[in-house]
Amino acid sequence: MSVIHKFGLVRLLLLLALPLLMLLLNACAAVSGAPAPITTTLLTDTSITLSAASVKAGDVVFRITNTSMMELHELVVIKTDLSADQLIPDASGRLDESTLTSMGEEGDITMHQSVDLPLKLAPGRYLLICNLPGHYQAGMHTVFTVTP
Numbered sequence: 001m002s003v004i005h006k007f008g009l010v011r012l013l014l015l016l017a018l019p020l021l022m023l024l025l026n027a028c029a030a031v032s033g034a035p036a037p038i039t040t041t042l043l044t045d046t047s048i049t050l051s052a053a054s055v056k057a058g059d060v061v062f063r064i065t066n067t068s069m070m071e072l073h074e075l076v077v078i079k080t081d082l083s084a085d086q087l088i089p090d091a092s093g094r095l096d097e098s099t100l101t102s103m104g105e106e107g108d109i110t111m112h113q114s115v116d117l118p119l120k121l122a123p124g125r126y127l128l129i130c131n132l133p134g135h136y137q138a139g140m141h142t143v144f145t146v147t148p
């Protein structure tokens with residue numbers, strides 16, 4: 001009699017625990033399936049501004065808007081430990097991209113156009129640049145950090 005009573009209690013506890021377990025599993029699934037964080041990236045003729053200067057490693061989306069009234073711009077994501085003034089543009093006013101590690105880019109973004117650049121980034125230091133002639137010197141570069 002008491003064995004049956006015990007067994008009934010275990011079943012009752014299992015029945016109570018199961019919904020909690022399901023909730024926990026759902027929460028875990030929601031975290032791993034989380035959408036990539038969006039970094040708003042504004043291109044002006046003299047700057048690149050970000051909504052966040054760093055992000056956790058993994059999927060990231062740069063939502064790029066060219067706010068210029070008159071110029072095409074681009075965004076190139078370069079992995080480098082060098083500071084912006086250690087990179088010297090050549091005579092054409094561009095950085096030699098063959099000597100750099102590009103993680104991806106979105107080219108020729110027209111005035112007031114917005115585009116998404118999704119990337120998977122490892123921890124490290126990145127430089128976001130516009131490499132159209134003269135634009136790097138004009139100030140179109142910024143540092144972006146990816147944390148573990």
Ligand SMILES: [Cu+2]
Nearest residue numbers: 073074130135
């Ligand atoms: Cu530019």
